[in-house]
Amino acid sequence: MRYAARVLAAVAAPLLALTLAGCGSGDESPRGGGSSPTSSVTAGGGEPKGDLTVFAAASLKKTFTQIGSRFEQDHPGTKVTFNFAGSSDLVAQLQQGAPADVFASADEKNMAKATGDSLTAAAPVDFASNTLEIAVPPGNPAKIATLADLTRPGVKVVVCAPEVPCGSAATKVETAAAIDLKPVSEEQNVTDVLGKVIAGEADAGLVYVTDVKGAGDKVEGIEFPQSSAAVNVYPIATLKGAQNKALADAFVAAVTSASGQGVLADAGFGKP
Amino acid sequence: MSLHATLRVPDRDVDVAVEVPTGRTVALLGPNGAGKSTTLAAVAGLIRPAAGEVRLGERILFCANGSSRFIPPHSRGIGLLAQDARLFPHLSVLDNVAFGPRSAGMPRGRARDRARHWLAQVDATELADRRPGALSGGQAQRVAIARALATEPHLLLLDEPLSALDVETAPSVRQLLRRVLAGRTTLLVTHDVLDAVLLADDVVVLDGGRVVEQGPTSRVLTHPRSSFAARIAGLNLVRGALDGDVVVGPEGMRVAGLVDDSSVEGMDAVAVFSPAAVGVYRVAPQGSPRTEVRATVTDLEPHGHQVRVHTAYLSADITPAALADLALTPGDEVVLTVKASEVAIYAG
């Protein structure tokens, strides 16, 4: 048995290494699993600089990339590397020991998982919010004007499954509006919902304001008052495993700064 | 019903005309690649010739001379027996034989009765319930014969039906064929002289996709005009121009013999003689026989109680004692002699 366990471990170790490599940020980030720290801290009170790894929710890709390049300009000698993925995937990776300095979640639930596992170094800060909007194909073929229109017979509505954040938001909105949606599909994520609206398969979908903005003219967005029932708040926090806490804190500050907030507002994010 | 077939299959360089008179068996002889199987396949309708005509009795099965007609194999009324029995492995012996009648629309019961009748004809009644996998080669071929006959074909095609059988089994199946082929119109592909002698009335010899010789079996085997017919008849054949009573063959080889009346000076002729008539010497013998050929031994093989000595053009049969005396091995230079009285010369 012992022997078998050793063999298992011997084979499993390289496999695990492969898996971890796959979980990483996916570019040539020079992080070597923490054993050989490559980031450096300027001694004394100067500007912090070095390498920074940020795990951020997929919906933050555009805005954070922009904030990141500004941050690099403001902090010469700094290189920011992002890992964009679903918030729950990111938390899972952090729990498995993936090296990162900052975590920005698309919801409070996943940030709570991270703080619960003592992965964060400080209390998370809310930096943005997002609300739902009705996305319809260009020209709005089903003539949707209000949330109640989605319950009209013959209107094909696609939402996220209740298991994922955008789906639970949709459920909240549904309850607040006292309507009963009969979706033709409950998708895995916002991209799949948006894809079906763009393809014209669905007459309408419930997605975030930022998704509608991000899709450009491929969909039209229709606001509805009940969206306030499900405001999705984005928290950000420096992580305990951060190689360069000062730099990580500086990045969190950059996100919450006026400049960072401006970038987020342009993309459709609301105030936290 | 008689078969008239003229076929051209350029893909395989075959251009032949074959006739099988009603009720007779014609053997198609020839070396490998001569076009025998192609001819058979074209008659059966398994391949489509580029040109020619296939007629069975009054019925045109195929023609491509201006107009065009192609009757598919299943409507030709032609049975085929291949080298291997090709019994359907998923059907019992009885259902294999009943397959043809069933395909013709006969109800199962009657088709099976018919199958039992034909199994009895080939002495295979007791095999009826077996699976083909449980049969020996000879048994399988008997069943295949019954299966081919059960469709009562107008023409039977046999493609080397005995070549896959071992020497103990072949004779009895050959006897069976001899019995069932009597009075049937049959085209038989073979390279075995015994099949030709015992089963065929006439032979057609193919070589390089062309008919090189045809006629009654006995005449072709005793007076071959093609080297292949001579070889399977176990005879030496030298082809060349006639000069007096001498055939001048390849590389100036001169073979003297008895010239038959039809031959004329200067025309193409063949000299034919048995290997037993050939003498083998290390050096040219005294008394200078009329025919004396220098040659190199290419091969030695046992032949009955004798040893056959092969050279480039001629073969000789000598006794094992003579072989030991001469101490021949392939590559040795020898002198071959033939008595003129043992050589038949006729128009080639």
Next chain:
Amino acid sequence: MTRSTRPGHAAYPRLGLPSWVFVPAALGALFVVLPLVAMLTQVEWSQFGALVTSESSRAALALSLKTSLASTVLCIVFGVPMAVVLARSRFPGQSVARSLVLLPLVLPPVVGGIALLYTFGRRGLLGHELDVLGLQVAFSTAAVVMAQTFVALPFLVVSLEGALRTGGQRFEEVAATLGARPTTVFLRVTLPLVLPGLASGAVLAFARALGEFGATITFAGSLQGVTRTLPLEIYLQRETDPQAAVALSLVLVAVATIVITLTRRSRTAL
């Protein structure tokens, strides 16, 4: 079976294999088996029953079996003639046709889903015609079956065409000279002889349909009992309940194993 009747069997173990091949072979086997073992260790067996018998799990399993079966039938109905045409006839552009038919084998299933969407979707190539006929494919169980058939069909065609080519035409030629019409030859000779090949092709197709994910989620959507098959359910459960995802994965592995084992057994009995 005695030694004398099957000498090859008795002699087989003595045939020398180079001993080093066992090392990569064992490593390869381990690479396949180890993740399954790892998954087994993750299952919370006390909750296993509850997890796999929840309403959504049962609905997903039932839908998966139903649609996979339907798509396997479709694969047989269309795949057998396709394989026969590819293996037995000659026509211009045949090799191109074969490559096209086999394309879904190498295509990412998501691409297949997108292609189906642009063909049978509302705004697709045939969308208008289907609409006129009152047929709306997207978001229906039929769409799931179509997606599965699209990805599974080549598996059946490939294995059946291989079986047809290996078997050759010897028996079919004899059958024709015995007076059997092409249809009779096909039904009574060709099909029975390739039955093992057809069976393994159908099993492959079924297994592929059972595991289909990408084309389904792209083309059919995801709704419990209608389009959410077991793989989609597993992927969704992963979001909130990784335990349930692992348990359901195990069910999928078990179903696939049972199907493959049953067929192998029936084939060896054949």
